Amino acid sequence: MGRYRAVALIGVAVATSVLPAALAPSAQAQVCPDVEVVFARGTTELPGVGPTGEAFVNALRAQVSPKTVGVYAVDYPATIDFPTAIVGIADARRHVLATAAACPETKMVLGGFSQGAAVAGFVTAAAIPDGISPQDVPTPMPPETADHVAAVALFGKPSPRFMRAINDPNIVIGPQYTAKTIDLCVEDDLVCDPDGRSFAVHNQYTETGMVAQGASFVANRLQTSWATDAVTSTDDAPTPRSVPTPAPLAAELPPVAPSQHLPSAPAGPLPGPAAAPPVPTEHLPY
Template sequence: MRIRWCLAVLSLVGGTGLAALSSSTASAAACTDIQVVSARGTFEPGTLGLIVGDPVYAALQKKLTGKTLSGYAVNYPADLSLTSAARGNADLVNHVRNQAAACPDQKFVLVGYSQGANVVDNSIGVSSAGAVVGSPIVATLPASVEPRVSAVLLFGNPIRALGRSVTGTYQSRTIDFCAKGDPVCEPGGVNTPAHLGYAADADAAAAFAADKV
């Protein structure tokens, strides 16, 4: 499966689509101290995402000792359809809004990789329209939820290839990794395999989030 997925990612940055791979979706959790809400990349397998979501979750478990942790995988196609990122945007906002209402003391860490970064960007009010597998904003997290979003962790964020980044309310809580030469996030990047290596940043991302929680 990993080989097939890597080929799918290579096709994405090369402009050719392959059939989506299936991935399991974590269900909405009970009222833990912190919930990791993860939007996987295009065609990416794994529970929260093989390359980013799962490694980041594991790293957070080690760093946030004494706190309870749960995960939610954003329910969206993560394919090359024109509505994919928009559907993820809607699901993320709907889930966090409902979860926040059900669990008044819960905090959130948002994680997005590749197309999933577009999903998170849109959800915090930064449009990914015009980016690779991006979309216009269809929903944003309400102001009542904003203080409970402790950290935003982005990897291979396509809006960076357009010279854009997260600004405004969430900027100080956001860390945005772009590997050298990654053509998905670096203007003029040509090192396609760099887009597959973000598991190496999981520990740094978890440390950033742990400091914000």
């Protein structure tokens, strides 16, 4: 895996060196996708998300477009040395916590096929399984991390019978993730069906339509989460204040009715002594 990482780092360095400086802000703006799928491949599958994971991601992208969907392939051996699945649990846990911190608005989707489904399931665990030393396994994720995970899709998750056969504890989905988890198993699958006898059907999740079913479940969970966010944003917006209409500066006064408590003005002359008659004017001599 060191060679793959080195090649990837060299490629990133070369690409960054030839990009114009003007593109840097745009590239940084695209760091956080709307959705981040964290998927663990099945046993002996090549590095990446595996055929089941690729089919799942493609189906999900088609259903949530134009939302952006990032993909993280859990880095772990995925061999028949099943105890090394702990490496995958630690890697997936680390990526989920880092994404929640760096991209709090991104909706994460946990997923896995076969042994990868066991890895994803253990990542959601609320407690370390009985009989397992805390020093040997990663610490369960903080409860609030579940708020950043919109859905969990598990394909062919090993049954308790299978886990007993390889001497590993049962996979218990954490209570904060149960309602958002879809656990799909093809009938008669030797790995996930408690009574299964066929290993051939274990690789038939795309053909049986279960990959599409899982993608639809996850897409519905994402759409519901986005709708809830939109309502919350609307409720948190400040309510515009209404401005009262000012009253007119001078309102027209109603006519005043005559008072009934005062006597009316007299029609004739006012009472009192009569006015003196005018004095005749005499012509004075010159």
